[in-house]
Amino acid sequence: MKNKEFINKIITGESLEVLSKIEDNSIDLILTDPPYFLDKLDNNWTHKKVSDKRNRQVIKSLPAGMKFDRQQGVKFYEWYSKISKEAFRVLKAGGFFFSFSSPRLYHRMASAMDDTGFEIRDCFLWVYTQNQMKAMSLNHFIDKMDISKEKKEILKNRLSGWKTPQIKSNFEPIAMAQKPTDGTFLNNFIKNEVGLLNTNIRVGDNMYPSNILSVEGVNEIMDKHFLISKPNNEKGNFNIHMTVKPLELCKYLISLSVYSKDAVVLDPFVGSGTVALASKELGKNYIGIDINPEYVKIAEKRLNTSQYSADEEIDGLYITTRKKLSSLQAKLI
Ligand SMILES: C[S@@+](CC[C@H](N)C(=O)[O-])C[C@H]1O[C@@H](n2cnc3c(N)ncnc32)[C@H](O)[C@@H]1O
Known part of the structure; x- marks a missing residue:
């Protein structure tokens, strides 16, 4: 098996360094939530620095996330170009690269991915109501x-x-980029088992997957079309990471884009391990990387204490119609 020493592990290390050791054309999906390059949340992020309220809440008299500095975008672009170059190398032809971002600096991130050779296929919006x-x-x-x-x-x-x-910010954009396929979609899929989207999965009330995602339960129309599944203390009480993504959202994106049973999902900025956990719960392999050892420990704890087994998935599909969701919940109780 390729990447033997990294498979189903969370590696403590600097992402570019660890990525350089991953084999070419070996990864089925990259799903990640990189530092957004706002305030102190950059590629030298330390937990001590970002968890200090004085750093987070007021940056030169502005609330967190709101310091306007042109250099943030420039630096983000330069750094994400290097990440994207490695992402391009390690992904199989036709493999997808989903990357979360902020509304303010999304354009820099998507341009870095685009300029590295990825095809930007879409932009997903994770919509939520809670924010100040x-x-x-x-x-x-x-x-x-x-x-x-x-x-x-x-x-x-x-x-x-x-x-x-x-x-008030109520969405996060997620770039959906794709490494160009090797030949047609069909030939590439037969060869690499990546590059197509799984339209068997359903959101809301038996609706086709769309590029708007919600995990909150907002109102009847929104929920009918976009609701994935409401979170259920999935983060863990011990989890002190400040930017944990919803587990169900990650499971949804993996189910949408990963076909092979032996697939490897890579998250080069895994934080508290949400993408790795989502992969594990869907019966997929993962590789997680994070520079901060305290987050790696949290990720490992989440992975080790996960009660969920991929066998619980209904028909091997990720289906969240209300009926099936409640039957899934009934199964888990
Ligand atoms: C936005 S957080 C990811 C949170 C994650 N999605 C979760 O649900 O917990 C980004 C992560 O990138 C890590 N990070 C920042 N710079 C890094 C680098 N150069 N190499 C590896 N990890 C880095 C941070 O420690 C942080 O945990």
Whole structure:
């Protein structure tokens, strides 16, 4: 088997370094949630640095995620070009590369993937309702102006409700890129067992998969079309990672794009191990990489304590119609 020393393991290490040891054309799917390059969340991310509230909440008087700095995007592009180059090399021809991002820097990430040779096939939106507004009132700055108290009040009234341009963010874009196929889709699939999407899976109320994803349960129409499955304390109480992705979302993307029973799913920024766990629960192989040993321990704990067995999947498919979902839940109780 290729990549023997890495299969079904979480490797502590710098992603580019570990990726360089993975064999060419050996990976079926890359599904990852890289650092977004906002605030301190870059490729030198340490848990101590990002979990300190002083670093996270107020960066030079702006709320987390809202420091506007052109260099963030430039650096992200340069670094993600190197990651994408390795991703391109290790993926099988026709293999998919799903990568989460932020609305602000998605364009840089997708351009890096595109410029490396990937075909950008789509952009998925993970939609959610829970988030805080980040826009700030300017009253604080008005108070510091060298004008009379009366003029300050007039200005504050004029600007009442008008805030800095940071809208409440309620989606995360996920690029769906594909390494070019070797010949036609059909020939490539026969040869490599990658490159097609599984339209047997269902979301919401027996609907075809779409590029809008929700795991919340919002209202009847949204749920009917886009609801994947509601999370159920899947993160684990011991999990201190700050950007854990929903397990069901990862399972959905793997089920949508992975065919082979022996497939290997790679997450070069595995954090607390969600993609690895999703792969394991679907009976697929995984390789996880993270630079922070404390996250690797959490990922290993999640993987070791997972009660779920891939045999529980109904007909080997990931189907979330309400009826089947409740029968699946009944099976698990
Ligand atoms: C957005 S988080 C991933 C969270 C993950 N999806 C989960 O559900 O827990 C990104 C991860 O990338 C890791 N990371 C940052 N820079 C890295 C690098 N150069 N090499 C490897 N891992 C890195 C961080 O430690 C962090 O855990």
